[in-house]
Amino acid sequence: MKVTKQFFKEFGIQFILSILYSLSMVELPKNLEFESLKLFFDKILPFFGASFFFLSWLSGQVIRIRKTIKTEEKLTDIESLITKTVDASVNRIETLIDFVTGKDSYCYIDIVASLPYEGGQFIPFLLHSGSNPVYNINIELEDKIEKKFKKKNYEEINKGDVLQINDFVTSGHSESKPIRWHFFINSRNGKFRQEILVDFMESHWKKKIFLYKMEEGKEDKLILKHTN
Numbered sequence: 685m686k687v688t689k690q691f692f693k694e695f696g697i698q699f700i701l702s703i704l705y706s707l708s709m710v711e712l713p714k715n716l717e718f719e720s721l722k723l724f725f726d727k728i729l730p731f732f733g734a735s736f737f738f739l740s741w742l743s744g745q746v747i748r749i750r751k752t753i754k755t756e757e758k759l760t761d762i763e764s765l766i767t768k769t770v771d772a773s774v775n776r777i778e779t780l781i782d783f784v785t786g787k788d789s790y791c792y793i794d795i796v797a798s799l800p801y802e803g804g805q806f807i808p809f810l811l812h813s814g815s816n817p818v819y820n821i822n823i824e825l826e827d828k829i830e831k832k833f834k835k836k837n838y839e840e841i842n843k844g845d846v847l848q849i850n851d852f853v854t855s856g857h858s859e860s861k862p863i864r865w866h867f868f869i870n871s872r873n874g875k876f877r878q879e880i881l882v883d884f885m886e887s888h889w890k891k892k893i894f895l896y897k898m899e900e901g902k903e904d905k906l907i908l909k910h911t912n
Contacts, residue, residue, distance in 0.1 A: 698739035705735045782816050786873035789814025791821060791841050792895045792908060793849070793867055795880060805855035806863065806882065810838065810847040813908070817842045819872040825852055828864035859884040877904060 709731045781787075791812050798805040812818065821838040836851050857863060863882035869875070875898040883890045895908035 698736055698743060701739055702732050702736035705731065784819075786816050786818045786871065787814070789816040789818050789843075789873065790876060790895075790897070790907070791818050791869065791871065792876070792878055792893070793823070793852075793865075793869075793880065794893060794910070795863070795882070795891070797889050805853070806857065808849045808852040808854075810841060810845075810849055812841045812843055812845050815843060820870075822870040823849075824868040826866045826868075827854075828866060829861065857882070857884070874898070876907075 707728070709728075789812065791810055793808050794811055795806040795808045798807055810821075810823075817840050819840045821841060823836045823838075825832075825834040825836075827833075834851060836849055838847065841847060854863070862884065863880060865880040867876075867878040867880070869878060877896045877898055879892075879894045881892040891910075891912050893908065893910040894906060896904035897907050898904050
């Protein structure tokens with residue numbers, strides 16, 4: 685019973701259309717004698733067989749094409765899902781790499797004159813620029829005026845951090861004693877060179893800061909300039 689139902693489900697339309705086509709191609713017998721009926725069926729069977737085969741083949745092709753289209757759509761969806769997953773994974777990996785290496789972030793030194801100005805004292809601070817932490821910071825200070833060298837190390841500095849460098853606090857500066865500091869800053873994501881120039885002019889301290897990124901085989905690139 686199940687086989688019969690499945691047969692008519694898959695071939696019922698082809699079967700009916702084939703019968704109708706065959707009947708249209710052969711003249712119906714004028715009487716119901718055996719010989720007449722036999723002759724009728726002998727004529728109708730070739731038309732029925734050919735049309736039934738053709739319609740079955742045609743419906744099979746339609747079903748195959750529909751399945752192919754559905755399969756292609758599913759494959760397209762799977763490909764899109766894989767692409768999105770890979771892109772998301774790549775973005776997460778890149779974000780992690782940027783966080784670990786620091787990417788384009790860097791740190792630099794700025795100095796602030798303490799009050800009162802007459803004391804000529806300046807307090808240096810280590811500042812952060814960028815969106816990722818900067819790790820393994822080694823700072824070397826060369827005082828071009830006093831011919832002194834100082835060093836300071838930091839494990840890391842994060843976005844928004846302002847670290848006072850007490851080891852570099854300096855005082856006694858005046859018009860005749862300006863500041864000429866040169867720094868070499870090494871960190872996990874690169875090497876930098878910085879200059880801080882401070883002069884006492886027109887009753888005010890004039891400060892200039894230049895920060896360069898150093899790359900082997902290339903000219904140092906100016907990435908920060910600050911004057912007041």
